[in-house]
Amino acid sequence: MRAWLAGLGRQVFDGIAEFGYAVLLLLQALAWTVTGPARGQPVRLSAVVQQAVEMGIGAVPIVLILSFAIGTMVAIQGIYSLSLFGAESKVTLGVALSITREFSPLITGILVAGRSGSALAARLGTMRINEEIAALTVMGIHPVRSLVAPPLLALLLLLPALTWLSMMVALLGAGLYISAVLGFSFHAFLDELRAVTALGDILHGVGKSALFALLIVLVGVVNGLQVSGGAVGIGRATTRSVVHAISAIVVADMIFAFLATRA
């Protein structure tokens, strides 16, 4: 019993320490971004672009496919559930709000967490095991500046962009299905869409995705930089970072939705 309590206490303590570490890394990365150029050690634009291509552009095909499928799925379920009380005509409203506010940011976030959060943890973990991070430090290249800031900046720009893309494609899928099943033109769907969707709904979704970007990168980086125990440790950190990032995204989503709908 005592050992169990001690174990629990240690886990809570480790959890808090890890959270503190993540916040510290975030602040350092932002500080380097802002003050780096003045200190003669800028965050390299080429590194940011490379990360953006790897994490963002590379994810475009899969985001397109999944978003189209999700949009169509939401439309199918929407028509089915609304038809129970004869309100099929309201389906556009339901689809528009749920896709822009929830489905697109969530599915894009989870997808990128699985694709890039894990890759980030694996890359930094490997670098740590190979002493590459120590080598950067002794060469006077701060690891936060060269390894944390670039993916953070890249994903802060790219994940909202991907989310916006996902919204458009999901709405396309939904519109094609709705107009075919309910027998009106796609043009009419677009008109209705414009009438029911406010800019606020899109901003809600896009804003949330910036928060998700932060979570994905920080979770990946924290897990990667803390790797110990060789190849097994890297595998563990990779898995852990995906599970943690997705959990963080879902919980943050709930909190964000709660706060944003009360304001």
Place this chain on the structure above:
Amino acid sequence: MSEPPIVVEALHADYGGTPVLRGVDLSVAAGEILVIMGGSGSGKSTLLRHLLGLLQPRSGRVRLLGQDLARARERDWRRLRPRLGVAFQSGALLSSLSVGENVLLPLREHTRLPEPTLKILMRLKLAMVNLVGCEDLMPAELSGGMIKRAALARALALDPELLFLDEPSAGLDPVVAAALDELILELRAVLGMSVVVVTHELESAFKIADRLCVLDRGEVIALGPTAEVRNSPSERVQALLTRRRESPEETPCDVLDELMGRARQRRVN
């Protein structure tokens, strides 16, 4: 007379509450090769990490080129880093960059030279370690000895005054290891920097060292010119140098405890 470039005073360090270094004192003169020896767990890698400022000591001081590491601010580090060269045990070449890019990394970071000049410097450093024409290879394509030499070239990129080498010949076959030892001696003769080598390879240590520092369980048990340490009357030193296994006094009961899995509890109490 001015202060030696590397001075360590009463350095104590912990790892997770266990003392790893217990009061290490040493200094390295300009142009000297000091070899730090010891078995695994002797604290030699920890000592190196303290010399590089990668770890914070619990107490004691490390001064490099007159700069107290504990008091170094970011600006001081920025001045100090280019004057230190480090080659890690695994080479620690960035695996995403080619050999040439790896050597260029410190040059790009600390100088404002035009690109063609940088490239020439890079090829010059690679030539120093006999890796001419290997600049476009990726680290994964190199053999063990080539990785060590490429790491050495990167460490030499900025013509450092202090060179730190972690196990330069470990894991290499004897011929390649001997060649690397020759290379270290040649480079020192040409460039005249102070060199700190951490190793557990006796043969290599005796060959390159001006002075030897023998670490055991976090303490310096011998420090002096190579011949002197080699002929040291101390039993602990000889045990390490002749690779005798030091066996603590064990009674049959201890062995029995160990085999029954009770040993750990006994040690804690």
